[in-house]
Amino acid sequence: MQAIVYEFIGTALIILLGNGVVANTSLQKTYAGGAGWIVITFGWAMAVFTGVYVSAAESGAHLNPAVTLALAYLGKFAWSKVGGYLLAQIAGAFTGSLLVWLTYKKQYDASTDAGAIKATFCTAPAVRSFGWNMLTEMIGTFALVFGVLHIASPASSLGALDALPVALLVLGIGLSLGGATGYAINPARDLGPRIAHMLLPIQHKGSSDWGYALVPIVGPVLGSALAAMAYHLLHMP
Template identity: 45%
Template structure:
């Protein structure tokens, strides 16, 4: 597998993953969206279909890791060369950022309407200012871009992300990925998508189940730099947890695979 294949496949696959996954969050969250308030089931299935689409697009090109935790798990398991890991991670982060920008473009009008609505941002004159939401607080649309806990408890939040990611990566590794790390195959993409739906339904409640460092970090960076009115802060104090937790979970899954299944 060439470096160009890895770069192209991971950028495109991850961009589509974030476009569809972030897109369902935008659809459910934003005013003047036909899917507003569709709920958690819509979000979990939307993310599952996002994984499915991204995996099928990139599977034959890069192996469709689309997730640094998967890449780390595969490297520990032996299916991916460690020398290729930095390229995978860079490509995934770039793709995630592109996907987040595409969500903003797709829902541009809804973002503007939502973030200038006094019921959302509060206060008289909110429609005329870009400072209505304090920059120290997570903004009203941050959840479209990145995850956040319902209860802020560092140990619990980190453990939740680790546990959920172990389930994801172990489920992928046990599908028979070959030694070259060439992907999941036709049925594997569907199985992985259903696993993601299951994780969202069962384990996603506490933290929003990042289970993918670039799924959270890339869009969070985009949220920080986009010219969104009244966007508030990007919650950087929490941002390390959905990066570190999935990476730890991926590493644990790779080790467990070698102990129990190899």
């Protein structure tokens, strides 16, 4: 149970700080308005560092269904525990978004751009094309999971300090691959906040765009599976 609690806490921290930096740069009447992509990608990297470091010793710091499923496929995590981890991750992501909304409540009230408001919760493509958007999420998640599997391997693991290379990996993905879809690379990161966007009483929020919601779920799951298979093939005895 403690591991599940820390999965919840770690994921909530990631979304609190990750979506928090998006809110700080995107909403009206904030001090960081218009700060841009570099600030957002660095903010997300620091968010991942914090979430991973806090939860690594207690839960293994999956904090992402794509990571949990890859580890289960490789026999490094029990399938019987997968459901609990996935629920904790989605609930943590929802809670993190709720805390962002509470933090920036007055800025949400002052903002009238529905797209900017939604961006503080969930992802959306710069150019809408489901097939290509799906491929982008697959590639980004492949890079994430393949990198994480090597970072966390017994030969190279630094324990809780693995949080730093994982954060740098997320920073690289954001800077290099993130501009097409907003780099969800984590189904819980998108789904939990999208549910929050739908439920919270936000003025001028517009649609939660559930027609797109499968892309940041299915794309990362497929990318994770490919990364796990590639890792398995490269490390077969």
